Amino acid sequence: xxxxxxxxxxxxxxxxxxxxxxxxxxxxxxxxxxxxxxxxxxxxxxxxxxxxxxxxxxxxxxxxxxxxxxxxxxxxxxxxxxxxxxxxxxxxxxxxxxxxxxxxxxxxxxxxxxxxxxxxxxxxxxxxxxxxxxxxxxxxxxxxxxxxxxxxxxxxxxxxxxxxxxxxxxxxxxxxxxxxxxxxxxxxxxxxxxxxxxxxxxxxxxxxxxxxxxxxxxxxxxxxxxxxxxxxxxxxxxxxxxxxxxxxxxxxxxxxxxxxxxxxxxxxxxxxxxxxxxxxxxxxxxxxxxxxxxxxxxxxxxxxxxxxxxxxxxxxxxxxxxxxxxxxxxxxxxxxxxxxxxxxxxxxxxxxxxxxxxxxxxxxxxxxxxxxxxxxxxxxxxxxxxxxxxxxxxxxxxxxxxxxxxxxxxxxxxxxxxxxxxxxxxxxxxxxxxxxxxxxxxxxxxxxxxxxxxxxxxxxxxxxxxxxxxxxxxxxxxxxxxxxxxxxxxxxxxxxxxxxxxxxxxxxxxxxxxxxxxxxxxxxxxxxxxxxxxxxxxxxxxxxxxxxxxxxxxxxxxxxxxxxxxxxxxxxxxxxxxxxxxxxxxxxxxxxxxxxxxxxxxxxxxxxxxxxxxxxxxxxxxxxxxxxxxxxxxxxxxxxxxxxxxxxxxxxxxxxxxxxxxxxxxxxxxxxxxxxxxxxxxxxxxxxxxxxxxxxxxxxxxxxxxxxxxxxxxxxxxxxxxxxxxxxxxxxxxxxxxx
RNA sequence: GGGCGGUUAGCUCAGUUGGUAGAGCGCCUGCCUUACAAGCAGGAGGUCGCCCGUUCGAGCCGGGCACCGCCCACCA
Numbered sequence: 079x080x081x082x083x084x085x086x087x088x089x090x091x092x093x094x095x096x097x098x099x100x101x102x103x104x105x106x107x108x109x110x111x112x113x114x115x116x117x118x119x120x121x122x123x124x125x126x127x128x129x130x131x132x133x134x135x136x137x138x139x140x141x142x143x144x145x146x147x148x149x150x151x152x153x154x155x156x157x158x159x160x161x162x163x164x165x166x167x168x169x170x171x172x173x174x175x176x177x178x179x180x181x182x183x184x185x186x187x188x189x190x191x192x193x194x195x196x197x198x199x200x201x202x203x204x205x206x207x208x209x210x211x212x213x214x215x216x217x218x219x220x221x222x223x224x225x226x227x228x229x230x231x232x233x234x235x236x237x238x239x240x241x242x243x244x245x246x247x248x249x250x251x252x253x254x255x256x257x258x259x260x261x262x263x264x265x266x267x268x269x270x271x272x273x274x275x276x277x278x279x280x281x282x283x284x285x286x287x288x289x290x291x292x293x294x295x296x297x298x299x300x301x302x303x304x305x306x307x308x309x310x311x312x313x314x315x316x317x318x319x320x321x322x323x324x325x326x327x328x329x330x331x332x333x334x335x336x337x338x339x340x341x342x343x344x345x346x347x348x349x350x351x352x353x354x355x356x357x358x359x360x361x362x363x364x365x366x367x368x369x370x371x372x373x374x375x376x377x378x379x380x381x382x383x384x385x386x387x388x389x390x391x392x393x394x395x396x397x398x399x400x401x402x403x404x405x406x407x408x409x410x411x412x413x414x415x416x417x418x419x420x421x422x423x424x425x426x427x428x429x430x431x432x433x434x435x436x437x438x439x440x441x442x443x444x445x446x447x448x449x450x451x452x453x454x455x456x457x458x459x460x461x462x463x464x465x466x467x468x469x470x471x472x473x474x475x476x477x478x479x480x481x482x483x484x485x486x487x488x489x490x491x492x493x494x495x496x497x498x499x500x501x502x503x504x505x506x507x508x509x510x511x512x513x514x515x516x517x518x519x520x521x522x523x524x525x526x527x528x529x530x531x532x533x534x535x536x537x538x539x540x541x542x543x544x545x546x547x548x549x550x551x552x553x554x555x556x557x558x559x560x561x562x563x564x565x566x567x568x569x570x571x572x573x574x575x576x577x578x579x580x581x582x583x584x585x586x587x588x589x590x591x592x593x594x595x596x597x598x599x600x601x602x603x604x605x606x607x608x609x610x611x612x613x614x615x616x617x618x619x620x621x622x623x624x625x626x627x628x629x630x631x632x633x634x635x636x637x638x639x640x641x642x643x644x645x646x647x648x649x650x651x652x653x654x655x656x657x658x659x660x661x662x663x664x665x666x667x668x669x670x671x672x673x674x675x676x677x678x679x680x681x682x683x684x685x686x687x688x689x690x691x692x693x694x695x696x697x698x699x700x701x702x703x704x705x706x707x708x709x710x711x712x713x714x715x716x717x718x719x720x721x722x723x724x725x726x727x728x729x730x731x732x733x734x735x736x737x738x739x740x741x742x743x744x745x746x747x748x749x750x751x752x753x754x755x756x757x758x759x760x761x762x763x764x765x766x767x768x769x770x771x772x773x774x775x776x777x778x779x780x781x782x783x784x785x786x787x788x789x790x791x792x793x794x795x796x797x798x799x800x801x802x803x804x805x806x807x808x809x810x811x812x813x814x815x816x817x
Numbered sequence: 818g819g820g821c822g823g824u825u826a827g828c829u830c831a832g833u834u835g836g837u838a839g840a841g842c843g844c845c846u847g848c849c850u851u852a853c854a855a856g857c858a859g860g861a862g863g864u865c866g867c868c869c870g871u872u873c874g875a876g877c878c879g880g881g882c883a884c885c886g887c888c889c890a891c892c893a
Contacts, residue, residue: 157893175893222892230893239891299892346821350888353820357889444888479829481886512841515830517822518886522829524842527855531841534855542852590831590840605852613851688859695859701848726850780837789873790836798836798874 100421112420113413114374114388116461121375121386125322126363128375128384132241133362135314137259138307141366142318144409145359146449148311150300157297158282159227161290162187165203165212171196172292174226176299177236178285179278181206182265183252184213186232188243191217193228207290208281209266218243238313251315257366259312274312319364319373319406326456327358333465339455342471342583343516347444354448363409370407377402415453418466425461440467443475471583474514476521484521492521504641505530511640512589532593533644536637539601540648543626546612548619549653553627555671559611560716561683562625563676565604568595569632570671576636577667589640596633603684604629607720627652635665683717686745690725693743693752696766703757704728708737711748741767742815749815767816774813781806 100106120126133142155176163170171187184206189196196215204213213232220243221230234244235253244251254265261269261277268284269277285291302311333339334348334355341347364373376385380399385391394401413420418440422431436458442451451470458466477483478490485491497506508529513522557563572595579588611622631652638645638659649659656662690707699705706728714721714731722729729750738754741763752758784790784802791799 173893177893220891226893233893237891237893239893242891297893346888350821354889475887513829517830520829522842524829528841531855535853538853538856540852545852587831587833594840601853602857609851691858692860695847698847701858702850777837784837784874787873791873793873794836801836 100417108423108426109413109416109420110371111388112416112424113371113408115425116416116457117374117408117412118386118388119461120321125325126319127322128317128319130315130317131320131360131362132238132313133316133318134302134304135257135312135316136304136307136309137312138304138309139367140257142316142362142364143304143306143311144362144411146411147305148302149305151303152298153301153310154296154298155301157226157295158285159292159294160207160231160285161292162204162207162213162231164199165205171199171204171215171229172227173229173231175231176297177278178281179261179265179269179274180233180236180254181231181281182209182261182269183233183235183254184209184211184231185234185244185250185252186247187213187215188218188221188230188232189215189228190221190223191219193221193223195223195228207288208268208284216243216247218247235315236313241313241315253315255312255314257314257316318362319375321361321363321412323358323361323456326460327355327452329459330452330456331355333455333459338468339465340469342469347447347470347472350444351447351452355452361409363412364404364406365409366405367407370410371413373404373406373408375404377404411449411453414450415457416461418454418458419462435462435466436464437467439469439471441471441473444472445475447472469583471585474516475518476510476514477518479521479523481520497523497526501526501530502533502643504533504643507642508532508589508640511585512593513586515586528593529641532597533641535597535601536633536641536644536648539596539605540630540651542605542612543630544651547626548623551620551623551627552654553631553652554624555628556621556624558621558625560676560679561604561607561720562622563673564680565600565629566625566671567673567677568599569629570667570669572599573632573636573665574667577664580639585640592637592640596637600629600633603680606724607680610719610723632665634659635662679713679717682713682746683720686711686714686721686750687725689743689745690721690727690750693741693766694726697741697762698759699757702726703755705757706753706755707743708733708751708753709745709748710751711745713747744812744815749812771813771816774809774816778806778809778813781809 100109117126134145134148135141136143136147157174157176158178159172159174160178160181161170161172173187175181187204189200191197191200197217199215200217202215204215205211206213216232220239221228232240232243232249234241234249234251236255241251243249252264254262254269255274256262259274261272261274263270265272265277269280272280282291303309304311331352334341334351341351374386374388376387376391376394377383378385378394378396378399378401381394381396383394383396383401385394385401390403391401393399416424418437419431419435422428422435424431424435440451440454447470454466458464478488478492480490482488482490494506501509505526506529509522509526512529513519513525555566557566572591576588576591576595579585579591608622608626611617611619612626630648634645634649634652638649642660646659649656649662694705704726707730709718709721709729709731710733718729718731721727727750733751737751739751740754740758740760741752743750743752752763754760781802785799785806
């Protein structure tokens with residue numbers, strides 16, 4: 079029913095000046111070339127190196143993964159207390175561990191240097207049960223005396239902390255668990271080949287047989303798991319490729335501190351980014367997967383040389399071997415980090431690159447700030463010398479309606495296409511934008527419904543305007559009356575406010591501000607106020623038509639980013655040749671149209687109508703009945719018909735003491751006397767009057783109390799005190815009218 | 818263990834410099850009023866998590882507490 083401008087493919091409502099598709103960089107040779115160039119350059123700069131280090135080994139994917147791909151899960155393990163006899167034969171040291179199978183790789187015991195219970199043992203040797211290895215007892219401040227027994231077994235091959243301690247103290251690194259998740263030969267023939275958990279049982283059984291288990295207790299703690307496979311991470315020493323991040327991070331920290339790259343909202347995201355960057359650690363970039371950009375490094379079996387090159391070397395410089403390529407691939411985020419420029423065919427100096435790099439805005443969610451955003455900034459600066467983008471709006475995360483994460487496995491996901499089928503693309507877009515604020519929010523189908531209602535309202539309001547307006551008139555602000563000046567003033571204020579919201583990436587505020595202005599001011603008041611003129615076939619409606627079209631045109635522009643399809647469709651019905659709304663310029667605020675007088679005047683009219691309507695309802699007046707009354711207030715000279723028509727009163731100006739006044743309704747700068755008529759239930763009217771008197775009395779008391787407070791009068795700003803005084807005077811006048 | 822965010826109307830959420838709380842939905846009442854019943858008019862409903870403090874005045878500022886959530890971190 080609605081034409082998707084730009085073809086089927088752009089149903090999202092995105093308007094793209096130019097489209098560059100880069101779907102799968104692994105399959106895109108120029109992109110792959112960029113990845114290899116970056117790797118080799120970083121290698122040549124000494125920022126990428128190969129090392130035997132402790133990595134997060136994911137037994138599920140059988141690959142190393144980065145720190146960022148690890149998530150902690152709470153697990154209940156058994157904490158085993160194991161006795162390690164001293165070589166001297168004078169007793170034993172008891173340690174606590176949740177992973178007894180790794181004891182086979184122990185190469186030391188450690189205690190805190192200041193722990194009085196153990197200081198005499200430092201430098202002594204203990205004997206590793208089952209294995210018989212001699213373990214030196216070392217002192218290291220890492221050990222927490224209060225945990226367990228205060229003595230720690232050191233397993234540099236299978237624990238990240240122990241690895242660091244081992245490197246510090248120059249300990250042997252024994253590996254008893256292989257990359258296949260099975261115990262290695264080094265574990266001894268009793269255990270070799272067993273799965274880790276089976277090995278644990280076997281080790282515990284063997285220790286029990288030796289009487290070396292001093293006790294057990296259940297122990298709850300967080301254990302790292304693979305984000306990808308969900309399996310428990312096996313920390314292993316492994317030969318991997320690492321990227322040293324500190325040098326890359328330095329300028330990337332600076333550009334955010336200097337405000338050249340801005341996060342929105344700045345709090346807390348700039349801080350989150352900076353604190354991660356300032357504590358950045360080496361990035362393990364190699365993966366033992368078959369899918370990905372293969373690492374551009376070759377090894378020569380003959381001379382042992384390692385060659386990093388963008389092209390495969392025919393022959394090793396040593397002249398003997400034909401080099402063999404490293405089978406590992408790169409972390410997918412390594413290639414993603416190059417996205418802003420590699421998609422544009424960098425390192426070639428293409429027109430695309432010159433035109434679109436750097437770009438302006440990268441919209442994303444917070445979970446990807448480190449994985450992607452930070453790395454794009456670092457790589458962008460390093461390889462192009464420029465920041466890749468200037469603004470990074472961080473969207474809120476939309477949760478399932480019940481507050482859980484949206485996820486496929488939980489079945490809590492919502493398919494936007496289903497929602498679009500039900501409510502329309504504009505509605506889903508508006509709803510998502512309106513519900514997303516600065517914090518995480520639950521998906522609200524009601525907001526989408528609200529978007530649908532708004533799109534519908536836009537359509538209907540446009541219909542009113544377009545069917546009644548003189549079609550030969552050019553849209554232009556041509557005010558004839560107070561309400562014209564009022565809406566034109568309000569229109570400029572809305573333009574300023576909503577434009578500012580877009581500018582500062584407060585899209586949900588933009589959406590709600592637009593909703594309020596269009597529905598609450600344009601539809602509820604302006605269109606209602608101009609109807610008599612609009613329907614008057616005799617009158618010259620040229621100026622009114624111009625103004626109405628101007629208002630409509632502006633509203634469509636303000637709404638277009640939120641509601642692209644319906645606004646574009648309506649736009650096409652506006653008179654004249656005007657091209658696409660999407661391509662039309664954003665409106666400039668015209669401060670000349672600000673009109674305080676008109677805003678005050680029409681504001682009073684609105685208040686008066688609302689007060690009279692409330693009165694009608696409270697006294698149970700039939701909806702169709704016109705109530706006679708007299709208006710005793712200044713400033714309604716040109717608006718009497720408006721008030722009368724929209725409040726359904728029969729109003730005459732001035733005070734006539736003849737006539738039966740049954741009530742007085744306060745309106746700005748005066749009141750309306752309601753005259754006796756069949757429409758009014760006098761009993762209801764009396765009850766209403768009494769309630770109003772009571773309300774006024776309590777408000778007067780409050781205002782008087784405030785003004786009697788010498789602290790308030792002497793210390794509050796003058797205009798606040800003055801406002802309070804005027805309010806009190808007004809309330810007293812209203813009470814006077816009622817009594 | 819550090820850091821951050823949340824706690825406001827039955828529900829989902831706003832609330833920009835401190836000046837007696839707002840929206841949408843839901844609910845109640847009345848309306849098919851000539852753009853729109855996917856609508857119009859009106860209404861009810863809140864000790865702004867708790868306690869202290871600063872201030873003439875606190876949902877907004879400071880301190881503490883309680884729950885909920887997130888991030889970072891090498892605690893067996």
